[in-house]
Amino acid sequence: MKGRMEDGGPDLHATLDHLPDPFVAVDGEWRFTYVNPAAASILGGGDLVGKLVWDRFPGASGSEFNKKLLSAMETREPFDMLLKPREFGLDTDAWFNLRAYPVPGGLAAIAWDATAAKESEEERDELLRAKTEIARVLQRALLPPSLPSIPGAEVGAKYVAAGEGVEVGGDFYDVFAMEDDGWALVIGDVAGKGPEAASLTSLARHTIRAAAMRVKRPKRVLSTLNDEILRQTGGERLFTAVYGELEPHLGGEGAMELRVACAGHPSPLILRKGGEVERLPETGTILGVLEDPEFSYCEVTVKRGEAVVFYTDGVIEARSEDGSFFGEERLSEVASGCGGLSARDVAARIEAAALDFQNGVARDDIAVLVLRVEA
């Protein structure tokens, strides 16, 4: 093939010779048929035309690049690939994007420098890693490092942050001893994510702890929390929560009494003996909106071997690929099959069911807190 066309058209050979991007062509036997100067300088100089690719660059044999080239020759389909020629024994630290495509009698390939793009991609990955690490550390600070031991009962919890955990989630739970022998259990969900949601979560957690010591009535604890959220956020952040106080000695025969107030949050489930699942009332108003919200309230006796499941909407709003929701029915079914399991195992089973339902990647944060009275 000679450069200038007979009809006086463009000299394609000269054109390719002048391309600043490396361009090569090989025949069906993998011999170089054309190497432009830009390619020659990267491939190590010397006249490559007529040389076998795999003899000249043994370092590329067996690589992913090798396989893709063979496949392109076979299927006549083009492909793109990001390459680091250093891996094939070439003397450059650059990255290249390469596109190979079938041409009559062989393959042609053009490559262009992708070092800058690759470096900014690496910087982005590094930032993402750092951000995820910050989120992880913050998240840990928002949840109790360990759950307390409650005589005659046990508690277990599970937490999964949405997606890859890049943002701090807005869900939280807490369990702590009250001054006179009782225990407080709380689960909540701040609308939104990130540092702002995290700071409100932290505020909520500490407000609840302080209020629990001072007022000791579930509805009043939630009212105090509502006032504080309104005061701090000017009504720009919503918050849902369930707050319960456990009285170990009130139920009789090892049973315990739980007093629960609910503020716009899915209400807890009670797992009775024999697999029956009860749902507590839940007509309370979401926090952070009204100055005088109404909360639902109930007192429930939890007998030996029975459990209470607190959870956030990330469980019931888990969504499968076909768009259907995990939903309350499915949650009740899973919970119903948890008879005899420890609090920790109940929480783990519910978490796993909600995660499996959405192929292992949580769309929203998932928190599950389980209290079980010893059998």
Add this chain to the structure above:
Amino acid sequence: MALVHSRGEVPVVKVSGDLDLMSAPMFRGVLGQVVRGQSVPEVVVVDLGGVGFMDSCGVNALIGETRGFVAGGGKVRLVTKASPVVRTLSITGLDKIFEVYPDIGSASCRGVA
């Protein structure tokens, strides 16, 4: 997807699809134009009849964007059909904060001064 039309004097923000993390900002923008426009209406209807799912981001948008409007005496009426949205409104207590109607006709007619 959120569109505005009107029923008599009453502006109606019609939302369809899911009202979640992805669509809430757009919904908020549309709703904001209505409740903070040049002539602020007395009543706004938010038609959630075409919404299949609403999460806490949708709730946040609805409450956050209408806060000033409601504080200034405006009324927000919701229209819902049987869907998980009804459940979301009940869990969060929004059905106590806003008036809820089964269709646009009743939402846009009754009690307009």
